[in-house]
Amino acid sequence: DTAVSQTPKYLVTQMGNDKSIKCEQNLGHDTMYWYKQDSKKFLKIMFSYNNKELIINETVPNRFSPKSPDKAHLNLHINSLELGDSAVYFCASSPVDRGSGYTFGSGTRLTVV
Amino acid sequence: GIQVEQSPPDLILQEGANSTLRCNFSDSVNNLQWFHQNPWGQLINLFYIPSGTKQNGRLSATTVATERYSLLYISSSQTTDSGVYFCAAEGSTSYGKLTFGQGTILTVHP
Numbered sequence: 001d002t003a004v005s006q007t008p009k010y011l012v013t014q015m016g017n018d019k020s021i022k023c024e025q026n027l028g029h030d031t032m033y034w035y036k037q038d039s040k041k042f043l044k045i046m047f048s049y050n051n052k053e054l055i056i057n058e059t060v061p062n063r064f065s066p067k068s069p070d071k072a073h074l075n076l077h078i079n080s081l082e083l084g085d086s087a088v089y090f091c092a093s094s095p096v097d098r099g100s101g102y103t104f105g106s107g108t109r110l111t112v113v
Numbered sequence: 114g115i116q117v118e119q120s121p122p123d124l125i126l127q128e129g130a131n132s133t134l135r136c137n138f139s140d141s142v143n144n145l146q147w148f149h150q151n152p153w154g155q156l157i158n159l160f161y162i163p164s165g166t167k168q169n170g171r172l173s174a175t176t177v178a179t180e181r182y183s184l185l186y187i188s189s190s191q192t193t194d195s196g197v198y199f200c201a202a203e204g205s206t207s208y209g210k211l212t213f214g215q216g217t218i219l220t221v222h223p
Contacts (some may be wrong), residue, residue: 031209041150041197043213055209088154092211094144101146101161102201102211107154 003027006091006105013081014113021076021108023091029103030096031055032074034066037088037107046089049074050096081112115140115204119214126190126221134185134217136200144203144211145176147185151196159185159198190221 006023013019025032033056034046048056052068063079078085091105116139126132138145147159160167160174162183167174171190176183187194197216204212 033209033211041216043199043201045210045212048209050209058210090156094211101144101158103158104148104156107156109154 004091004093004103004105006089006108008108009106010109010111012111012113015081015083017081018077018079019081019110020078021089021091021110023074023076023105025072025091025093025103027093027103028095029093030071031094032068032071033092033094033102034074034076035090035092035104037090039087043090047074047076078110081110083112086110086112114207114210115142115202115212117200117202117212117214119198119200119217121217122215123218124220126219128190128192128221128223130190130221131186131188132190132219134187134198134200134219136183136185136202136214138181138183138200138202138204140181140202140204140206142178142202143205143208144201145183146201146211147174147183148199148201149194149196150199150216156199187219190219192221192223195219195221 004025031050047066049068088107094102149157164178173186200214
């Protein structure tokens, strides 16, 4: 199936650990994103990559580091996890011409204990 | 950046009722989408509609770009329509940044 897939779906970890979330899209889109949904359901952009280049970094702490090995993949690495990092993280992709809009992955629920 | 406001914040319906959700945005847009977040947390793309009108089954959407608002119509609502409905817009001067509204929580009772 064509889709945006992210793994893992659930992640429970202790404070201070380092973790990664992986995202892959097979839609042929040029732009990929990470969004964070907080406990009040508010969705906010974190990063945007266009063809492996960072184009948006929305004042995210530098403990968060996105990496795009190619335009079909955008991974999110988080160092020194804090309680406040608990949230649902969504990966998304879109074509350059926006003809079909953004497609979102199914989300990764991160719980820091 | 662009501001996106949705109303109402909450909506409770009986099965079979119709409803209209509204989204106001503060700037001209390249992209406007409506999403449904189901109880399992998945964000389902309902419509890509920066302008005009589209219909998909019981759902339809209209965006009046010149007046900076969009409407989502749900007819003959079903319990499976429950969830959070988000409007999201990408401003014409904010390429690569889709800004979400705060959502409308819809509950449909049998």
